Amino acid sequence: MIAFLLKRTANAVFVMLAVALLAFVIFRFFGDPVEMMVNEQASLQDRIELRERLGLNDGFVTQYTRFVTNAVQGDFGVSYRNQQDVMVLIKERFPATFELVLVATVISLVVGIPAGVITAVYRDSRLADMLQLGSIIGVSLPSFVVGILLILAFSVSLGWLPAFGRGETVDIGWWSTGLLTPSGRAALVLPAVSLSTFQVTLVMRLVRAEMLETLRADYIKFARARGVPTRRVQWRHALRNCLMPVITLTGMQIGNLIAFALVTETVFQWPGMGMLFIQAVTFVDLPVMAAYLLIVSFIFVALNTLVDITYAWVDPRLRDDSARGNG
Amino acid sequence: MEKTVSLPPQSGAVRPTWLDRMRDSDLWYSFRSHPSAIFSAVLLLLVAFTAALAPLITPQNPYDLAALELWNSEIPPVWEEGGQWPYLLGTDTQGRDILSAVLYGSRISLIIGFASVLLALAVGLSLGLVAGYFGGWIDNVIMRVGDVLLSMPFILIAILITAIATASLPMGLKDVLAAPILIFAIAVPSWVQYARTVRASAMVETKKEYVQAARLIRVKSWRVMLHHILPNCLTPILVAATLNFGLAILSEATLSFLGVGMPPDQPSLGTLIRIGNQYLFSGLWWIVVFPSIQLCLIVLSVNMIGDWLRDALNPKLR
Numbered sequence: 001m002i003a004f005l006l007k008r009t010a011n012a013v014f015v016m017l018a019v020a021l022l023a024f025v026i027f028r029f030f031g032d033p034v035e036m037m038v039n040e041q042a043s044l045q046d047r048i049e050l051r052e053r054l055g056l057n058d059g060f061v062t063q064y065t066r067f068v069t070n071a072v073q074g075d076f077g078v079s080y081r082n083q084q085d086v087m088v089l090i091k092e093r094f095p096a097t098f099e100l101v102l103v104a105t106v107i108s109l110v111v112g113i114p115a116g117v118i119t120a121v122y123r124d125s126r127l128a129d130m131l132q133l134g135s136i137i138g139v140s141l142p143s144f145v146v147g148i149l150l151i152l153a154f155s156v157s158l159g160w161l162p163a164f165g166r167g168e169t170v171d172i173g174w175w176s177t178g179l180l181t182p183s184g185r186a187a188l189v190l191p192a193v194s195l196s197t198f199q200v201t202l203v204m205r206l207v208r209a210e211m212l213e214t215l216r217a218d219y220i221k222f223a224r225a226r227g228v229p230t231r232r233v234q235w236r237h238a239l240r241n242c243l244m245p246v247i248t249l250t251g252m253q254i255g256n257l258i259a260f261a262l263v264t265e266t267v268f269q270w271p272g273m274g275m276l277f278i279q280a281v282t283f284v285d286l287p288v289m290a291a292y293l294l295i296v297s298f299i300f301v302a303l304n305t306l307v308d309i310t311y312a313w314v315d316p317r318l319r320d321d322s323a324r325g326n327g
Numbered sequence: 328m329e330k331t332v333s334l335p336p337q338s339g340a341v342r343p344t345w346l347d348r349m350r351d352s353d354l355w356y357s358f359r360s361h362p363s364a365i366f367s368a369v370l371l372l373l374v375a376f377t378a379a380l381a382p383l384i385t386p387q388n389p390y391d392l393a394a395l396e397l398w399n400s401e402i403p404p405v406w407e408e409g410g411q412w413p414y415l416l417g418t419d420t421q422g423r424d425i426l427s428a429v430l431y432g433s434r435i436s437l438i439i440g441f442a443s444v445l446l447a448l449a450v451g452l453s454l455g456l457v458a459g460y461f462g463g464w465i466d467n468v469i470m471r472v473g474d475v476l477l478s479m480p481f482i483l484i485a486i487l488i489t490a491i492a493t494a495s496l497p498m499g500l501k502d503v504l505a506a507p508i509l510i511f512a513i514a515v516p517s518w519v520q521y522a523r524t525v526r527a528s529a530m531v532e533t534k535k536e537y538v539q540a541a542r543l544i545r546v547k548s549w550r551v552m553l554h555h556i557l558p559n560c561l562t563p564i565l566v567a568a569t570l571n572f573g574l575a576i577l578s579e580a581t582l583s584f585l586g587v588g589m590p591p592d593q594p595s596l597g598t599l600i601r602i603g604n605q606y607l608f609s610g611l612w613w614i615v616v617f618p619s620i621q622l623c624l625i626v627l628s629v630n631m632i633g634d635w636l637r638d639a640l641n642p643k644l645r
Contacts, residue, residue: 011474018475030491136634140627142577144584145619148604152612163607259480263581267604278585281490293487297479304478 004312012305017068019297023290024067027077028056030286076291081283086291090273095175096166097272100264101257103192105250108199113239113246115200116207120215121234131204138201143260147194147267154190162187164269191268195261199253206249210242217241244314251307255300357639364635367628374625378437381430389428390593419602419614428599429621435595436625439506440576443513444568450514451521452564456552458522459529470526473519481516485578488512489587502590509588513578517571521564528560566637573629580622596622 034051042050051057055066070076076086115135119128155163167183169176178184214220215238223233262274269275273292280288349355358364377384418424458466476484492508493501532538533556541551582588583597584604591598596618603615 014471015475015478018471019479022475026487026491030495136630137623137627140573140577140630141623142580142584142626144581145600145623148600148607148615148619151607152616156608156612256480259483262486263482263585266585281486281585281587284490284494289487289490293479293483296483300480301478 001312005309008305008308008312012301015301016298019301020068020071020294021064023071023293024064026293027067027286027290028063030284071291071294076294077287079280079285079288081280081285081288086287089276089288090291090295091174092176093271093273093276095177096270097258097261097265097274099178099188100191100195100261100270100272101254103188104196104199104257104261105254107192107196108203109246109250111196112200112203113207116204116242117211117234117239119204120208120211123212135201135204138197141197143194143198144263144267146197147190147264150190150194151267161190163190166271191264191270194267195257195264198260199257202249202253203246206245207239207242210245211238214238214241248307248311251303255296255303258299259296354639358635361635361639363631367631367635370624370628371632374433374621374628375437377430378433381427381434384430387424387427389423389431419606419611425613425617428594429596429618432594432596432599432618433621433625435506435589435593436576436579436597436622439509439513439579439589439595440572443510443517443575443579444572446510446514447518447571448521448564448568451518452525452557454518455522455525456529456556459526460533460548460552460556462530466526469522473522476516476519479516482578482581484516485512485582486585486587488515489582493587502592505589505593509579509582512582513575517575520567520571524563524567525557525560529556532556532559562640566633566640569629569633569636573626573633576622576629577626596625 034047034054034056055063058066074087076090078084079086079089115131119131119135122128151163154161162183165187166178167185167187168181169178169184170180171177178188211234215234220233220238223237224230228237258273261270261272262277264270265272265274266278273295276288277292279285280292358368382388419428454469458469489508489512492504492512496504529552538551538555541555546555579588579595580597580600583595584601586601589595589598591602594602599618600615600622603611603618606614
């Protein structure tokens with residue numbers, strides 16, 4: 001187990017170092033940091049001094065090492081656009097994205113699991129067919145289109161829900177939450193629903209596939225034979241055994257949701273990390289882009305590693321890498 | 328069977344053409360018995376035809392600024408009050424016919440989606456074959472690069488590539504190269520899947536006797552890879568490529584919507600939605616709704632065909 005743990009962690013560290021290399025190359029070689037930071041009037045002397053001070057004359061490896069060391073300590077430099085510390089900017093925006101992703105995940109589980117069970121249990125019913133069709137439509141709808149259509153329906157036509165912004169927020173320490181005010185909750189509904197559409201269908205399809213397999217198992221037949229009510233067998237005995245893959249999927253998808261939130265955030269003008277990133281892209285604000293890339297990839301890799309380790313811990317067969325095949 | 332085929336044509340037996348063989352195949356049978364597959368295929372063909380013939384059937388060329396009349400702007404669809412021919416789906420704020428823009432936009436979306444899948448296939452198949460066939464360090468390098476790519480969200484890689492490419496290009500080239508950049512940006516994160524699939528089966532096949540025999544008689548490596556190993560893994564590749572075609576169109580639309588894709592003067596469906604999104608609150612709903620519907624229909628039909636193909640080609644489900 002320890003060997004597996006070390007190997008898996010080492011692998012994650014390697015991947016993160018590679019991502020960091022990419023971020024570093026973007027940061028360092030696309031656009032000259034000095035030109036981005038000084039104003040027009042700066043003299044040649046100033047520029048040379050700044051170049052020296054930033055350590056841009058050092059060797060590639062030295063600079064990369066410094067970049068990684070700083071990044072590990074949460075120092076991503078200063079934004080080119082508004083001269084603020086990048087980490088401060090991200091810290092401000094992170095709660096908005098986190099709450100959006102959290103609520104979207106909850107929606108995907110609350111809607112996706114029952115829908116998956118229904119399509120598996122009542123396989124040939126009309127309801128199941130409708131849900132199946134709904135799921136393939138859900139996969140095919142781009143999330144920004146869902147967002148736009150939701151705005152058209154619920155904000156423009158009906159006027160029920162706000163179409164942009166976060167509403168009122170309450171500060172708890174450095175964390176600003178929109179969950180505690182009515183306007184904050186109302187503002188969260190449409191973005192969360194539009195972000196979760198894809199995830200709902202994913203959960204639903206997974207639960208359906210797992211349920212179809214589990215319902216054929218002997219212990220299910222036995223429970224039925226013993227006289228346990230059918231519904232109880234389906235929703236307790238069978239469903240419980242399907243939840244582990246769902247938890248895995250949810251864990252692995254959070255990184256993707258954070259990345260995809262940038263689309264939703266753009267549609268709804270949601271002041272999260274994604275909006276920050278898209279603005280940085282339009283202004284070629286490289287430090288912000290590099291920081292966002294590193295942070296999102298870190299969350300992504302950390303969750304994947306965690307899921308893998310949990311799996312290996314639960315199921316010893318997976319510890320042997322060679323037995324797992326390479327896929 | 329073998330005999331009929333080898334008989335000369337004048338003896339009366341007709342050599343089965345590829346059309347006959349297709350008509351006899353399980354796949355065709357399965358296709359005919361799946362209404363959703365037929366429906367999607369018809370829809371997709373219709374979209375492809377209208378997009379290809381766009382210059383011939385649309386009332387105006389949406390890119391020709393001289394053809395745009397400002398007094399024809401903001402006309403609603405014909406069935407709404409104030410709608411007028413020939414602007415079936417209405418016009419935008421510059422007097423551009425929405426139907427024409429949608430058809431021209433579909434053209435761009437389809438081409439970019441198709442090209443990026445082809446590029447990803449070419450790269451993925453060759454790298455996967457090389458990795459699986461030769462093994463060793465080269466395998467290690469290719470697969471590690473793939474691991475790193477998969478450890479970043481798809482959309483993030485694509486955005487970064489387009490952002491950096493456009494930032495480092497001069498003003499004039501930016502718009503000209505927008506489509507190739509997008510094709511590249513979408514292909515980069517998607518080749519890994521093909522490479523992994525091919526590598527896995529290449530590793531299995533390389534150890535089998537027939538490949539060993541081929542190597543023994545000094546058949547060239549590339550020939551073994553292309554003619555002996557590759558055909559064995561085409562089925563999963565075909566399914567993956569179909570589903571990725573849908574994903575590629577979606578990604579292109581997303582990038583264009585975010586403003587890092589096609590520029591407004593040669594709009595894809597995503598760009599049109601981005602433009603229409605600005606008029607969401609001014610009651611001009613048709614500018615955004617029709618490109619959205621077209622995009623959803625395209626992706627939906629591609630996905631339905633992909634789903635059907637996956638089930639139809641899966642021997643376990645026969």
